[in-house]
Amino acid sequence: MPALETTFVPAGGDRAMAYRLSLANTSGEALAGFRLCFSGPGQIAPTAKAEGGTIGRIFSTFVELLPPQGFILAPGATWTVTLHDLGWAFQHWTDGARGAYLVLADGSTLALATAATKFAGRNTPPKRGAEPFPVPAAPPAPIAVIPWPNAVSVSSLAGAPAGLALITEGREAEAAAEAFARLTDDLFAVEGIVRPEEEGGRPVHLHCREGFGAEAYEIAFAPASVAVSASTRTGLLYGLVTLGQIWRGAHHFPSAYGFPREGTIGDAPAMAWRGLLLDTARQFYASAEIRKLLSVLAWNKVNRFHWHLSDDEAWRIEIDAYPALAAIGAWRGHGLAIPPLLGTGPERSGGYYSKAAVRDIVAHAAGFGIEIVPEIDVPGHSHALQQAIPELRDPQEKGGYQSVQGFPDNCLNPAREKTYEVLEAIFREVIDLFPFRTIHIGADEVPLAAWSGSPEALERLRAIGGPAMAEAHARRLNAVSQSHLAEDIEGSGAAALQAIFLKRIQTFLAAEGCVTGGWQEAAHGNAFDRETTYLCGWRDGEVSATLAGEGYRIVVTPGQAYYLDMAMSPDWAEPGASWAGSSTPEATYAFDPVAGWSASQKERLLGVQACIWSEAMKERAVFDRLVFPRLSAVAETGWTLPGRKSWSRFKAAAGLMPVLYGSSGH
Known part of the structure; x- marks a missing residue:
């Protein structure tokens, strides 16, 4: 060859x-x-x-x-x-x-x-696989838990029991026990964490009682048994996850960690939204990979999975009304509508999630207390969608403009009624699949010259912004940006056209009983109703604070700290992207998502979210290296009160956390 x-x-x-x-x-x-x-x-x-x-x-x-x-x-x-x-x-x-x-x-x-x-001139081998985080002989904390709980009062320690025997009363306790058994089987099948008393399992009594927050729990240790109390099945599950982590630390590293004989742990999350985005458009992940990732999220007490299902490079979800979306938009290859991209070869490659697969994944996530937010990224990032449904284009449009990722004319036209007919049909089917009824519509990275060659769009722009704005926008035709960052479109004709698009889509989703999510660019044109929407601030921490001050509900997800596709250092041997710089696990852990925020801005904070953009992750060993343990670092920021955080304590236990593909670094 x-x-x-x-x-x-x-x-x-x-x-x-x-x-x-x-x-x-x-x-x-x-x-x-x-x-x-x-x-x-x-x-x-x-x-x-x-x-x-x-x-x-x-x-x-x-x-x-x-x-x-x-x-x-x-x-x-x-x-x-x-x-x-x-x-x-x-x-x-x-x-x-x-x-x-x-x-x-x-x-x-x-x-x-x-x-x-x-x-040229260097011979350092490329790095793959998760960076090892060895457990020290004398860790700063006596038990291994990530994220660290609010209150830990442990008076004495012993060795780990053979396993945990779950004793339940009532439906919620039974559901939590079943979820924990599935979770430990997914992640640590051969360890036998859950086992009956006749096999040496220590009795763990699950009590569902009032008085706790939705995800809060309490653990009470006694020499011969343990009690976990919470008001919900998710709270009970999180208590069991903490107990399972303590057991694994004491079981695998008995000279470093112990299992409490007596004492209590009281815990509740600092933030309601603790999320992870996975981009399945740039690289495809099979349903089995998604399910395993959800198990990893549950072990980190992450409760939101932002599922990026469409982009220029691919469309990934079955839609009955438009079967061409899956038949055409889900596949890349030589001679196909979408060529090989991001390292895929000449063969037909890719895939999509059937409705049956989506329902199965949604149910799997729900059992672990995880809500799924699907993202259909519009009006930009729509090349694959347009390849499948070409009638979405203005037939008189002359090109062109180019997105920051190099896709020509990739934005859905806000002036065409067909755009809304298609999207409303798509969103109705998506809403039916995701009971959380929170739909993210992207709204990011629309090029400054978008629709500058569309007579329909220019006519609409003339009506809403006046002749001068329309004429100025028409002059942007064929102005290809050389920037490798998204263009600022605030105040432009593109922003005005996007605003009418966003207003219509958000109004439709609200009428369907849904919350609408968007990236920070969705604030252009002031189109969103702030009480039925939220925004993800990705440029830096300051933009999130500004948007919160304007009344938007915010999920903080800055590229500099929480984009897990960014390399861990500037070294050539490290994999990943670099446009937002690099971030070591320690820097990601130390990042303060609300530094400098006022009290009123903090009231608009929903939480934090890590993002896995998949351009560089064709090799799954690269995925492991970039994601772990930085995923756990973001998870602890979302859960643990700032005053309870400790990098040395976190670093000591990080090596006990699961890695999706199990590849170790070198």
Whole structure:
């Protein structure tokens, strides 16, 4: 099989940065009339130039390279192409090509072995797998719990019992016990945490009684038994999770941690919203992976799963009214409506979640006290949706504009009635699947020039903003931004058009009894009713404070600290993205989501949320490295009172927390 090696060459002296690709023909036959196609998280600017070949096509992260006319790559020979004027400097090994293939002269394809991109002059191997966090011989706390409880009063410790025998009275206690048994079986099946008394299980009595908050609990330890009390099944489950964590610490590290003989733990969350977003559009995760991730969230007492189901790169949920969404929008590959992107190969790849799978996942989450928030990202980030339903476009629209991710004309048109007809049908089916009745509609990263070539949109803009605004917006046509950050559209024609779109969608969802979520850009145009919506502040902590001051309910999720796709350090060997910088687990843990907030702003705080954007996570070992233990760090910020937090105590126990794929770092 031919192989592709790639190297990023940084700028230095009089040398400009470059990206070098070397195709080695390790087969026994000469190659002629071929094209080299590759993709990865890193975009190549449309203005890039090639040395040693020519650029055939650039589409978002997909790049096609052509050898010189008449070129023949003999067996054992290497063809090298160097790309200049990239537009931005690669920062990490995952920025480069993660998948590549040849299109041969007869139109067939040949997948290439693709090595991790190297940094010229360095030979540090790329890092994969979760960073080890060894348990110290003398940890700062006598028991292992993450997130740390509000009140711990333990008078004496002993070794861990063989396991925990759950004794229940009443339906809520039985449901909590069943959920905990499923949870421990999902995460630690062979450990036998739950076991009957005849197998050595210590009796754990579950009491459902009034007087606790919705997720609060109390644990009372005695030498021969334990009692867990709460007012809800979720509270009882969280008490059992704490008990299970204590047991695992004492069981696996008996010289470091103990199991209480006597004492109490009283606990309740600091914040109501403790969330995690998973982007399943950029990379697809099977239902089994989602279920296991939900179990990991439950072990961290995370109670919101923000499920990013659509984006430019793919559509991931079955919709009966529009079967083309799954048939076309869920798949990428050579010759398909959506080309290979972000390291996927020429083969048809991807997938979507059937309604049956969604219902199963929703029920699985509910058993662990987790509510699911689906996101259908509109009006931007809609390339896949438009590929499946092309009649959403203004037939007279002339292009174009480009999103920050390199997708042309990717926004649903606010001036077309067909837009609302389709979206209302989609949202009705989505609402039916998610009983939490909180629907996130994105509203982020609409380009400044969006709809500047649409006569329908310009006519609507003229009606709402006047001729001057419409004419100014029309002049933005074909103005392609070179920025690698989302453009600020405040006060523009794009913002005015987006506002009428958001107002209509939010009004529709409110009439359906739903809360509408959006990213911070949804505040443009003041279209949202603040009492039936919430916003996610992602740029930085300050923007969340500002929006809270304007009366919006806020979930704090800044890229600098809570975007788990950001690399853990600036080192090339680390995987991940870099546009928001880097964040070590300690920095993520230390981040204060409400630093500088006033008392009135804090009243609008819902909570915190980590985000897993999946561009760089084709390899699941990269997922493990980026997500753990930073997920637990955000979870503890959401649960534990600030004065009770301790990095040294957290770090000592972090290695006991589950890792989704179980890959260890090196």
